[in-house]
Amino acid sequence: MTLRNYKNRQWLLATRPQGMVTKDNFQWLETEVETPKENEFLVKNLYLSFDPAQRGWMEDRESYVPPVGIGEVMRAGSIAQVVESNNPDFKAGDIVQGTFGWQDFAISNGKGIMNATHVPADIPITAPLSVFGITGLTAYFGLLDIGKPKEGNTVLISGAAGATGSIVGQIAKLKGCRVIGTAGGAKKCRWLTEKANFDVAIDHKTADLNSTLQEICPEGIDVIFDNVGGEFLNTALSRINQNARIVICGAISGYNEKVPPPGPSNYTALIIQRAKMEGFIVLDYVNQFNDAVKELRSWVKEGKIVYQEDIAEGLENAPETLLRLYSGENTGKQLLKVADPD
């Protein structure tokens, strides 16, 4: 590949969002493709990962990762191909995974935030961003380590048709639980019960959650795996059993609010039911990722776990693709294809 004829197209963070993220928060730039120095290598992005947390990275506040600076390339995980290398561990043609951002090309030194890992040749090229990536691992550790499901438990999952929620429900089924999921729309709900082995799916756009839960789980809920927060969490808390575990994975319903939504008034159910509500960050389990991926791979191979990827196309569409997560347009893991491998 001759890079002389190419530009590096980039999306930079231009302004910090006030309320809902918009395309105007980003700026399109075309620059020269950089040349790798000693120990560096140049990659070409093939697929970008879209994650609800990206909205948080755009804010000017310290979190579990530093914010993206104004004028910096928007941060994102990706699958990429090495095109030039001065690093003995990476050669031209290698397919790698890293945090290479919303751009065509990136320089990596194989360390820190610009580190890269090789993608195994025997899995689909996008799977390290979906079922064997952060969302699959979030499902795995959040459910098994924080939710601690036991055979016969009732597990309730919000955002159940999403990248994380859909894997949570299927792992809970493998552990012998009764699994209920909430999702937006009849199509997503049908996929949950017909393909993903959920016992019940509740369409949060049309159903009244409180009365539906009373009807379908009169015996109460043992594990809540919450991706959404807000009204969902408040209502679900009113149905918990003694010693229930409430896994706070995310709270996407509030990510684009100017003022953080109030906490759940039903939290006193935790006292009465001696229950535990606990948050987690999947990156804390990084030393156990390899073993978890091994188990997830065997479940997928045996057909015990299915997954969906929603692949948009074209780097120019990155801002709109991010917005799909907050409007619920995505079905399963949201990705964006930037280029084909050579």
Ligand SMILES: NC(=O)c1ccc[n+]([C@@H]2O[C@H](COP(=O)([O-])OP(=O)(O)OC[C@H]3O[C@@H](n4cnc5c(N)ncnc54)[C@H](OP(=O)(O)O)[C@@H]3O)[C@@H](O)[C@H]2O)c1
């Ligand atoms: N703790 C961690 O380490 C960690 C790691 C990764 C992800 N997460 C969290 O996990 C959650 C799911 O992430 P994901 O990457 O798997 O995304 P996802 O579930 O594939 O996509 C987001 C989904 O959220 C739902 N949603 C969006 N806005 C909503 C609203 N206002 N009210 C109710 N539902 C809404 C939509 O589903 P419907 O159409 O079904 O409503 C949408 O499809 C997020 O909260 C994310 O922040 C946490």
